[in-house]
Amino acid sequence: MLDSVKRVILVLSGKGGVGKSTVSTQLALTLKERGYKVGLLDIDLCGPSVPYLLNLENQSVHQGPEGWIPVYLDNEQRLGVMSIGFLLGSRNDAVVWRGPKKTSMIKQFLEDVCWQELDFLVIDTPPGTSDEHITVMENLRQVPQCGAIIVTTPQEVAIEDVRKEITFCKKTGIPILGIIENMSGYQCPNCSECTNIFSSGGGKSLADIAKIPFMGSVPIDPRVGKLAGQGLAAVKELPDSTTSKIFSELVNLL
Numbered sequence: 001m002l003d004s005v006k007r008v009i010l011v012l013s014g015k016g017g018v019g020k021s022t023v024s025t026q027l028a029l030t031l032k033e034r035g036y037k038v039g040l041l042d043i044d045l046c047g048p049s050v051p052y053l054l055n056l057e058n059q060s061v062h063q064g065p066e067g068w069i070p071v072y073l074d075n076e077q078r079l080g081v082m083s084i085g086f087l088l089g090s091r092n093d094a095v096v097w098r099g100p101k102k103t104s105m106i107k108q109f110l111e112d113v114c115w116q117e118l119d120f121l122v123i124d125t126p127p128g129t130s131d132e133h134i135t136v137m138e139n140l141r142q143v144p145q146c147g148a149i150i151v152t153t154p155q156e157v158a159i160e161d162v163r164k165e166i167t168f169c170k171k172t173g174i175p176i177l178g179i180i181e182n183m184s185g186y187q188c189p190n191c192s193e194c195t196n197i198f199s200s201g202g203g204k205s206l207a208d209i210a211k212i213p214f215m216g217s218v219p220i221d222p223r224v225g226k227l228a229g230q231g232l233a234a235v236k237e238l239p240d241s242t243t244s245k246i247f248s249e250l251v252n253l254l
């Protein structure tokens with residue numbers, strides 16, 4: 001039920017593995033730490049990783065009288081999470097569905113989850129521009145404050161895919177809030193010097209060309225990967241790290 005949601009942030013990427021779920025999760029956690037009421041909806045039906053990233057894999061959603069009750073990360077119920085992962089028996093179970101079944105599941109995710117009043121609903125989408133995206137975009141037109149964030153890595157091949165995402169958003173009329181470049185260089189934990197392992201600045205130059213905002217770069221932070229699956233990940237566990245500061249700044253741009 002989206003009528004109780006003030007703002008929707010769609011997190012998109014052209015390719016898998018660029019850190020879209022990590023960015024979605026960290027944005028949701030950072031917003032929660034700021035005191036907002038947040039929902040995190042994982043509609044990556046074929047690779048739901050949000051339950052793993054938040055260490056919620058053993059949880060399951062319950063059906064209430066008015067719809068699904070999300071899994072809450074905290075006792076104050078400031079961060080509610082919904083994912084297909086909660087409906088699968090195990091992480092290794094695969095969803096092998098054709099388009100119409102996927103479409104109806106996404107519709108259910110958008111219409112039948114009792115979110116309560118939310119300041120932000122962050123939606124982690126599958127990579128690319130598939131049936132899932134079209135269904136989401138069609139259903140989100142009713143939400144007045146809805147925008148997309150595109151996540152990319154600095155490599156040229158990922159950037160190429162981003163162009164398609166930009167075109168898709170433009171065609172479907174979803175405003176693009178900006179591009180985030182993830183895994184953008186490696187910051188040495190000892191001296192804090194940042195080394196650009198791959199090419200650098202691709203996200204920024206693409207944003208300039210497409211005339212959309214460049215929101216910032218998140219470096220490769222080995223602790224992000226290590227903490228994934230342990231629960232509250234970067235924001236809580238790395239309060240003074242560059243990564244948590246960057247997400248704090250990113251949230252200011254929303």
Ligand code: ADP
Nearest residue numbers: 016017018019020021022183219220221224225
């Ligand atoms: P996607 O959702 O785009 O498929 P994920 O968020 O699942 O990508 O990230 C892919 C992998 O990269 C995960 O193992 C994740 O922990 C790791 N990762 C993502 N961003 C970073 C980062 N900034 N630093 C280190 N590891 C990262």
